[in-house]
Amino acid sequence: MFGSSKRTKVMGVQFVLAIVHAATLCVFGQSRSALGANRIHCVTDISHEFTFYFDGRFGRNYVGENGINVQNWGTLSKYDFANANLLILQSSSSPCQYTPADISAVRQFIYEGGGVLVLGDYTTFRNEKQYRLNALAKQFKAEFINQKANKPLKGSSFLSDKKIDSYSPKTIKLTRRSGWQVLIADAQSHPVLARRRIGKGMIIVASRALCGHRPDASDPINADWWKPLLVELSAGKPVDPKHRPKNQSPENEMQRDRLPIQYSDYMKPYADAIYGVYDKCFPVIEKVMGVPPSKGMLTKLILLPTGGGGFSSGSAIGLAAWWGDFPEKKYGMVELISHESTHSWVHPFTEPMWNEGIATYVGILVGMEMGLEKDAAATLEGWIKGAKRYDPEMTKYDLAGGKDVPHSVRMAKPMWIFEQLRKEKPDIVARYFQTKRRLATRDSIKKYTAHDSVAVLSIAMGKDLFDWFQSLGITVDRDKAQIKMPTLAANR
Ligand SMILES: [Zn+2]
Numbered sequence: 001m002f003g004s005s006k007r008t009k010v011m012g013v014q015f016v017l018a019i020v021h022a023a024t025l026c027v028f029g030q031s032r033s034a035l036g037a038n039r040i041h042c043v044t045d046i047s048h049e050f051t052f053y054f055d056g057r058f059g060r061n062y063v064g065e066n067g068i069n070v071q072n073w074g075t076l077s078k079y080d081f082a083n084a085n086l087l088i089l090q091s092s093s094s095p096c097q098y099t100p101a102d103i104s105a106v107r108q109f110i111y112e113g114g115g116v117l118v119l120g121d122y123t124t125f126r127n128e129k130q131y132r133l134n135a136l137a138k139q140f141k142a143e144f145i146n147q148k149a150n151k152p153l154k155g156s157s158f159l160s161d162k163k164i165d166s167y168s169p170k171t172i173k174l175t176r177r178s179g180w181q182v183l184i185a186d187a188q189s190h191p192v193l194a195r196r197r198i199g200k201g202m203i204i205v206a207s208r209a210l211c212g213h214r215p216d217a218s219d220p221i222n223a224d225w226w227k228p229l230l231v232e233l234s235a236g237k238p239v240d241p242k243h244r245p246k247n248q249s250p251e252n253e254m255q256r257d258r259l260p261i262q263y264s265d266y267m268k269p270y271a272d273a274i275y276g277v278y279d280k281c282f283p284v285i286e287k288v289m290g291v292p293p294s295k296g297m298l299t300k301l302i303l304l305p306t307g308g309g310g311f312s313s314g315s316a317i318g319l320a321a322w323w324g325d326f327p328e329k330k331y332g333m334v335e336l337i338s339h340e341s342t343h344s345w346v347h348p349f350t351e352p353m354w355n356e357g358i359a360t361y362v363g364i365l366v367g368m369e370m371g372l373e374k375d376a377a378a379t380l381e382g383w384i385k386g387a388k389r390y391d392p393e394m395t396k397y398d399l400a401g402g403k404d405v406p407h408s409v410r411m412a413k414p415m416w417i418f419e420q421l422r423k424e425k426p427d428i429v430a431r432y433f434q435t436k437r438r439l440a441t442r443d444s445i446k447k448y449t450a451h452d453s454v455a456v457l458s459i460a461m462g463k464d465l466f467d468w469f470q471s472l473g474i475t476v477d478r479d480k481a482q483i484k485m486p487t488l489a490a491n492r
Pocket of ligand 1: 343356
């Protein structure tokens with residue numbers, strides 16, 4: 001992930017196996033469960049807003065053993081719902097529209113027996129005046145509103161004896177006499193979760209705050225009642241349990257000069273601008289890094305509908321389309337592209353001490369080269385200031401093996417180290433990666449360690465840096481490095 005923790009994954013691949021209960025099929029003959037109606041085939045929409053949580057964590061927590069969860073990254077109206085019986089819709093402050101085509105696809109899915117869960121949390125994108133998810137909710141006579149729900153929340157009907165947990169819920173406005181049944185309300189009886197039958201299917205609108213949100217899925221709040229509720233919601237449509245529902249990738253892939261760029265229809269307006277920044281950044285990243293990208297890396301760009309960061313799977317990089325107030329502001333996108341590209345550049349060995357720190361540092365250096373010195377300098381200063389709050393002398397935290405290193409120190413101590421070296425050799429980052437590319441190969445070593453990285457940096461500097469690193473509290477040992485240095489003078 002950009003600027004906080006590592007986010008490296010291969011898009012849309014989930015190794016969840018469909019378990020076919022043959023015994024159930026025999027015993028129940030023609031019953032609904034024999035047709036597979038009790039298995040959930042859930043598709044979670046992350047095409048209107050990408051979050052790591054809805055990219056699989058939601059499904060793990062709330063679909064779980066009751067079925068399979070896949071993701072829709074592409075344009076919603078193009079998803080093939082044939083073998084799905086549950087759709088999760090969610091988005092927060094995203095500018096992506098729920099188009100008339102999306103709405104009619106959702107409507108048809110419900111009429112055919114599908115279950116739809118709409119998780120909303122009223123908020124608007126920048127200076128927009130509307131919460132996009134409402135364009136869909138209103139079609140079904142519901143509206144997410146900007147009104148806090150007052151706790152305690154209370155369940156009714158079959159939720160009356162359940163404990164209702166939540167983060168910061170807001171309430172939902174329902175059109176009277178449109179058939180909504182409120183299942184959870186706040187202390188003043190404002191709806192927080194309601195359901196409505198439509199055709200053979202059902203829709204539930206609910207506050208997003210009734211579900212977990214941690215990217216590691218460690219907060220499965222309300223799973224005890226969400227799980228059976230989702231089974232019921234999906235029960236109106238039989239699915240074939242022998243066949244998995246499908247992930248849908250962003251469906252547009254345009255070949256550009258440097259590499260293809262992949263995006264959904266919603267992301268189309270950003271594609272040219274983001275590719276344009278990438279195109280300008282690429283030669284500058286190459287100059288800062290001193291080497292071209294590693295072979296087979298950086299073969300595709302994927303546009304993510306989020307302001308929240310990106311990922312690198314080595315070959316593909318995902319970019320948050322409205323990161324750092326893009327397209328109004330440019331620096332953030334330059335830094336993001338450089339950051340995620342650096343992850344692809346450092347292969348085949350990720351950096352043991354500064355994989356994230358150096359990625360952002362390269363972004364800062366690229367920003368400086370591209371005439372965005374003010375933003376770049378302010379960013380660097382901010383990081384180093386943040387780290388010095390924990391460690392004013394930069395001697396306390398061990399990047400090589402230390403536990404509990406504060407995030408800002410893990411990110412910025414490497415920047416500070418390279419800044420010291422850059423005073424003497426302004427192109428030290430390039431020299432470092434050139435030396436690494438030459439000496440750290442799959443043939444020469446199995447694993448690239450912190451010891452190797454200081455050996456490489458020493459060779460690049462023309463100075464033995466081990467004593468200096470040790471004086472900075474970093475436990476590296478020149479005898480443990482597999483990459484051997486010639487005899488070099490010590491630093492300072
Ligand atoms: Zn990163």
